[in-house]
Amino acid sequence: MRTAYRVESVRAAEAALMAGLPEGTLMRRAAAGLAGACAGLLGRVYGSRVVLLVGSGANGGDALYAGAGLARRGAGVTAVLLGARAHEGGLAALLAAGGRVADDPFAVLARADLVLDGITGIGGRGGLRPEAVPLVRAARGSGAVVVAVDLPSGVDADTGAVDGEAVRADATVTFGAYKPGLLVDPAREYAGAVRLVDIGLADLLPSPPELEALHHADVAGLLPVPAAESDKYRRGVVGVVAGSARYPGAAVLAVAGALRGGAGAVRYVGPAGAAVLARYPETLVHAGPPADAGRVQAWVLGPGLGDTPGADDVLGSDVPVLVDADGLRALDMAAVRARPAPTLLTPHAGEAAALLGTDRADVEARRLEAVRELAARYGATVLLKGSTTLVADPDPGVPVRVNPTGTPWLATAGSGDVLSGLAGSLLATGLAPRDAASAAAYLHGLAARRAAAGAPVAAHDVADALPGAWRDVAA
Ligand SMILES: NC(=O)C1=CN([C@@H]2O[C@H](COP(=O)(O)OP(=O)(O)OC[C@H]3O[C@@H](n4cnc5c(N)ncnc54)[C@H](OP(=O)(O)O)[C@@H]3O)[C@@H](O)[C@H]2O)[C@@H](O)CC1
Numbered sequence: 333m334r335t336a337y338r339v340e341s342v343r344a345a346e347a348a349l350m351a352g353l354p355e356g357t358l359m360r361r362a363a364a365g366l367a368g369a370c371a372g373l374l375g376r377v378y379g380s381r382v383v384l385l386v387g388s389g390a391n392g393g394d395a396l397y398a399g400a401g402l403a404r405r406g407a408g409v410t411a412v413l414l415g416a417r418a419h420e421g422g423l424a425a426l427l428a429a430g431g432r433v434a435d436d437p438f439a440v441l442a443r444a445d446l447v448l449d450g451i452t453g454i455g456g457r458g459g460l461r462p463e464a465v466p467l468v469r470a471a472r473g474s475g476a477v478v479v480a481v482d483l484p485s486g487v488d489a490d491t492g493a494v495d496g497e498a499v500r501a502d503a504t505v506t507f508g509a510y511k512p513g514l515l516v517d518p519a520r521e522y523a524g525a526v527r528l529v530d531i532g533l534a535d536l537l538p539s540p541p542e543l544e545a546l547h548h549a550d551v552a553g554l555l556p557v558p559a560a561e562s563d564k565y566r567r568g569v570v571g572v573v574a575g576s577a578r579y580p581g582a583a584v585l586a587v588a589g590a591l592r593g594g595a596g597a598v599r600y601v602g603p604a605g606a607a608v609l610a611r612y613p614e615t616l617v618h619a620g621p622p623a624d625a626g627r628v629q630a631w632v633l634g635p636g637l638g639d640t641p642g643a644d645d646v647l648g649s650d651v652p653v654l655v656d657a658d659g660l661r662a663l664d665m666a667a668v669r670a671r672p673a674p675t676l677l678t679p680h681a682g683e684a685a686a687l688l689g690t691d692r693a694d695v696e697a698r699r700l701e702a703v704r705e706l707a708a709r710y711g712a713t714v715l716l717k718g719s720t721t722l723v724a725d726p727d728p729g730v731p732v733r734v735n736p737t738g739t740p741w742l743a744t745a746g747s748g749d750v751l752s753g754l755a756g757s758l759l760a761t762g763l764a765p766r767d768a769a770s771a772a773a774y775l776h777g778l779a780a781r782r783a784a785a786g787a788p789v790a791a792h793d794v795a796d797a798l799p800g801a802w803r804d805v806a807a
Pocket residue numbers: 342343346358359362387388389390391392394415416451452453454455456457458459460461481482483486507508531
């Protein structure tokens with residue numbers, strides 16, 4: 333599992349570690365790791381041209397010491413000093429190693445092979461300052477590899493927000509721990525490939541982290557395995573309340589996901605039974621209200637539902653309920669909070685914005701805060717869909733999960749319906765909502781990648797690829 337920590341936690345761990353070490357040890361460790369990563373990216377260090385963008389803090393210090401290391405290996409290293417001051421020891425080390433301070437920053441940037449962004453790290457506030465913007469653009473335009481030191485300057489380490497302009501890096505070398513901004517959009521997009529350099533903080537970081545990203549082994553540990561004596565009812569029955577005369581396809585796709593999520597049976601309730609049976613004859617179909625449909629262990633409510641009634645029956649039930657799409661419209665907060673069993677909401681940014689009374693752009697800009705706020709307000713687990721899907725627990729002390737398997741190919745009509753069915757099915761097998769949501773997002777992203785293999789996919793292709801993704805993870 334990959335974990336990420338807030339700045340205050342990283343600083344506290346750093347202070348605790350530093351208390352027992354000679355001054356400058358951590359910066360030297362960080363700079364050595366950084367120089368090594370740059371050497372790897374350059375291929376040949378000797379004769380290469382490296383430019384350091386240096387801010388006034390320790391982030392600039394890291395860049396200067398790493399630059400000194402590269403200069404000692406024969407690189408031509410030039411520092412561009414952006415602040416009123418620069419890290420003294422770092423600057424002295426660079427000059428002693430044969431590095432220089434730029435007279436004409438734009439001229440050296442134009443010829444650079446690699447640019448190190450040491451403008452700001454975890455001490456940065458707000459986007460890039462105006463004087464840095466033309467230099468950062470020149471670095472990007474030069475064709476040089478841009479490597480961010482600790483974080484791309486201008487992104488918010490704790491929230492992943494980008495307020496104004498920020499450095500767009502090809503790679504980021506981060507120290508001691510991942511920060512949430514490296515894993516959550518929009519900042520994540522600015523970071524490029526992220527590499528973690530161990531500087532010895534690991535044992536001093538708090539538990540729990542701010543953020544978790546599951547890997548194959550973590551998801552494999554969550555997936556249900558049927559016992560030898562299981563029958564279909566013991567494996568769990570998932571009820572799907574979805575589809576309408578206008579959108580029968582959403583019902584079919586939600587059932588397609590549900591059939592691949594491990595439940596022993598899928599019970600479809602609604603007006604699209606004929607369409608569902610035509611595609612999936614194994615479905616149990618019921619045309620009446622959900623309250624009369626028979627026992628289920630979890631409900632999925634909402635995909636393509638239109639104005640079809642049934643929401644009250646489902647929300648009033650005493651089993652876990654996943655609410656998506658049309659089910660989220662006019663969702664009664666008090667009713668959700670009063671439920672005796674867990675609720676999982678799966679909005680995209682637009683639906684989340686409507687629930688929070690804000691606009692979509694605001695949710696996109698501060699996804700981590702938005703998902704936490706929604707979970708707290710509704711007393712529900714919330715899966716916020718997007719390029720980095722997030723899952724928040726109603727308890728603010730529980731880490732948010734960020735899904736690492738997403739792909740832009742998933743932005744296709746109906747793929748959310750498949751995800752709802754899949755997550756609901758996992759809920760019915762007994763997974764906790766946070767585990768069901770994060771395992772579903774993981775498998776769904778992986779299935780989309782397998783199905784797409786570099787070409788567009790349709791939602792039903794994603795559903796068909798789910799068993800393969802499951803096998804991959806469980807292997
Ligand atoms: N933690 C660890 O374990 C280790 C941390 N290490 C490193 O230290 C870094 C943190 O260093 P830090 O605390 O000196 O802060 P940092 O990010 O350099 O910025 C500071 C200065 O920038 C300025 N400034 C602020 N906003 C700005 C903006 N938008 N645009 C431009 N300038 C802006 C502001 O100064 P001002 O100009 O306002 O006087 C502020 O004082 C960390 O990221 C990592 O690289 C490693 O060496 C070893 C282990």
